[in-house]
Amino acid sequence: MTRLTQEMLYQGRIFDITREQHRMPDGRESTFEFLRHPGGCAVLPVMADGRLLLIRQFRPSIGDTICEIPAGRLEPGEDPAGCVRRELVEEVGYHAAGLESLGFIYSSIGFCDEKIYLFVATDLEQTETALEPDEFIEPLVVDLETALAMITAGAITDAKTQVALLRYALNKRV
Known part of the structure; x- marks a missing residue:
């Protein structure tokens, strides 16, 4: 073509x-x-005890609050790891010493070229959040089994979050 x-x-x-x-x-x-779209990054923060830090965020595009992982748009010239580190601080107030790639996904290839890089963040150190004025975010800490059950029950409907959780679970079981 x-x-x-x-x-x-x-x-x-x-x-x-x-x-x-x-x-x-x-x-x-x-x-x-x-x-x-310039692309984006999303990160699954893993706490020291193994629990996962998800967020509940109001999304005006769907008029609802959704359970997802922290994510954001790539800035011009920004590398994916830098974007993830920035979003992790901004949205949930953590620095990550460990960052592991889970690959990437295309969000909706029928009409959009958005490429989302997925990561797992470990060795977290708490700091202050830096939410943007239009962000309303509530943290939600769950274990992996609960997160997977939330996917099955339809409580996690965000695609990037489902893929990140499933890839993380598969990597843990291999």
């Missing part, structure tokens, strides 16, 4: 929207609209 044209429809603070003409593998041409 080859991109033939790209038109900027919207340029925003968080994402851009483009309309693109592509030549398909069979030679036909098709038009698509894409949400272009």
